[in-house]
Amino acid sequence: MNLIPDVALAENSSQRLPCVVVLDGSTSMAKDNAIGALNDGLKLLEADLKADDVARQRVRILVLRIGAPQDVEVVTDWTDAIEFEAPEIEANGTTPLGAGVRRALDEIEGEKARYRDHGIPYNRPWLFVLTDGEPTDPDWEAAADECRQAEEKGRVSVFCVGVGDANLAKLARFSPRQPLALKGLAFREFFLWLSRSARAGSQSAPSDSIQMAAPTDWAVVPGRS
Amino acid sequence: MRAAWRVAGTSVVGPRHAASGESCQDRHRVHVTPAGALIAVVSDGAGSAAHGGEGAALLCEAIVDRLDWFLLLQGGGAVTRATVAAACRTVRDAVAQARKRASERARDYGTSIAAFHATLVGAVMVPGKGGLFFHIGDGAALALAGDRWLLSPPRNGEYADTTYFFTQSDWHRHLRFALIGPEYDTIFVMSDGVTDLALQRGAEPRPFLPFFEPIGRFLAQSSREEGEQALSATLDSQAVRARTDDDKTLVWAQAAAR
Numbered sequence: 001m002n003l004i005p006d007v008a009l010a011e012n013s014s015q016r017l018p019c020v021v022v023l024d025g026s027t028s029m030a031k032d033n034a035i036g037a038l039n040d041g042l043k044l045l046e047a048d049l050k051a052d053d054v055a056r057q058r059v060r061i062l063v064l065r066i067g068a069p070q071d072v073e074v075v076t077d078w079t080d081a082i083e084f085e086a087p088e089i090e091a092n093g094t095t096p097l098g099a100g101v102r103r104a105l106d107e108i109e110g111e112k113a114r115y116r117d118h119g120i121p122y123n124r125p126w127l128f129v130l131t132d133g134e135p136t137d138p139d140w141e142a143a144a145d146e147c148r149q150a151e152e153k154g155r156v157s158v159f160c161v162g163v164g165d166a167n168l169a170k171l172a173r174f175s176p177r178q179p180l181a182l183k184g185l186a187f188r189e190f191f192l193w194l195s196r197s198a199r200a201g202s203q204s205a206p207s208d209s210i211q212m213a214a215p216t217d218w219a220v221v222p223g224r225s
Numbered sequence: 226m227r228a229a230w231r232v233a234g235t236s237v238v239g240p241r242h243a244a245s246g247e248s249c250q251d252r253h254r255v256h257v258t259p260a261g262a263l264i265a266v267v268s269d270g271a272g273s274a275a276h277g278g279e280g281a282a283l284l285c286e287a288i289v290d291r292l293d294w295f296l297l298l299q300g301g302g303a304v305t306r307a308t309v310a311a312a313c314r315t316v317r318d319a320v321a322q323a324r325k326r327a328s329e330r331a332r333d334y335g336t337s338i339a340a341f342h343a344t345l346v347g348a349v350m351v352p353g354k355g356g357l358f359f360h361i362g363d364g365a366a367l368a369l370a371g372d373r374w375l376l377s378p379p380r381n382g383e384y385a386d387t388t389y390f391f392t393q394s395d396w397h398r399h400l401r402f403a404l405i406g407p408e409y410d411t412i413f414v415m416s417d418g419v420t421d422l423a424l425q426r427g428a429e430p431r432p433f434l435p436f437f438e439p440i441g442r443f444l445a446q447s448s449r450e451e452g453e454q455a456l457s458a459t460l461d462s463q464a465v466r467a468r469t470d471d472d473k474t475l476v477w478a479q480a481a482a483r
Contacts, residue, residue: 006439008423
């Protein structure tokens with residue numbers, strides 16, 4: 001088939017999908033080596049994202065750990081999926097979830113501002129929160145309200161995931177979306193789902209709905225047997 | 226008598242829809258009235274909507290029908306403030322009519338009008354007298370006159386993966402118009418799959434002329450059939466597929482030298 005000769009394509013930087021993962025690094029995560037399963041899952045997330053041509057250019061990741069000695073620790077600063085190296089999460093400390101989520105929301109607004117400064121288009125950011133307990137910081141409820149409002153104003157899409165004995169009722173305060181409970185220690189399946197969803201979400205179809213795989217491999221929806 | 230406009234247009238299914246066995250959700254219509262006016266319209270049905278392509282088709286049809294009538298009633302008269310205002314009203318009426326049809330079909334299908342989400346971008350032009358761009362959401366329309374250009378740029382809101390549709394209840398707020406001066410003789414209208422390749426982003430998007438100029442030259446020298454085949458092949462080339470997996474529509478029209 002004949003092509004039209006000499007047609008040049010404009011060089012535009014790829015659009016981005018910012019994605020923050022807040023991981024519970026509290027002491028209880030050592031139980032049944034949940035932390036080991038979580039770290040294996042992160043490695044899988046790295047491999048799976050890098051294997052996708054579009055996602056590795058578009059997805060930008062920030063990983064925050066909550067626990068001790070710092071309440072909130074940046075374990076992986078904003079990085080393109082193509083350069084993402086799975087961090088090692090330690091189990092030590094309490095669960096200052098409110099502080100973790102506040103930091104995540106700040107980081108997201110900062111990242112958006114950088115995109116705007118450089119004329120880079122972006123998709124609605126995603127925030128994943130994963131815990132096996134319940135928030136331990138005193139003003140977590142205010143932080144949960146801020147998080148829920150950020151979602152309601154369209155600034156971010158928030159997904160909460162509970163592991164083991166996580167307090168799902170408290171987790172539900174962080175997002176209008178129902179929190180999901182991880183089946184056992186199915187971190188592998190969860191991170192694969194996250195990667196696949198990020199791959200779908202990093203595509204540019206005009207859409208007013210989030211393109212997500214059904215989370216059936218790894219999650220149980222509370223209230224359904 | 227020579228035709229008032231040379232026209233060509235194509236819609237190419239994107240690799241993402243092709244891979245999943247889905248059809249193209251873009252639609253386009255290009256129509257030249259007996260009096261020599263041009264109507265060119267492109268609509269991109271939302272990938273997330275079940276009947277996006279159908280919504281796009283309804284919308285293109287309503288726009289062409291209404292504007293055709295309007296131009297017939299108006300005759301070949303001058304483009305004045307009053308006729309421009311009347312043309313804007315005609316486009317609004319056409320969108321309202323397409324919304325009515327989409328709502329009726331939604332009832333038949335047991336769904337809502339949101340299943341018919343589609344964008345709108347187009348131009349209506351009377352050669353030598355000027356015309357009008359009309360636009361809801363992303364995609365773009367471009368008018369050229371030698372080195373001069375006029376662009377109706379995409380609007381997405383904050384996020385690149387969202388845009389505005391004729392099916393939204395606040396569509397009135399998102400419908401934009403721009404006047405096209407009488408000196409412009411070439412029109413391109415495109416869906417968002419093409420804007421990625423054809424516009425330079427920045428605070429104010431600009432057309433990337435090394436994309437448009439070779440296409441315009443080639444189409445002006447080809448038969449419509451040959452031109453459209455080559456245009457489809459170009460929009461589905463390896464280089465383009467590597468850059469975007471979206472559906473792509475490009476419509477071109479050039480006024481005959483008078």
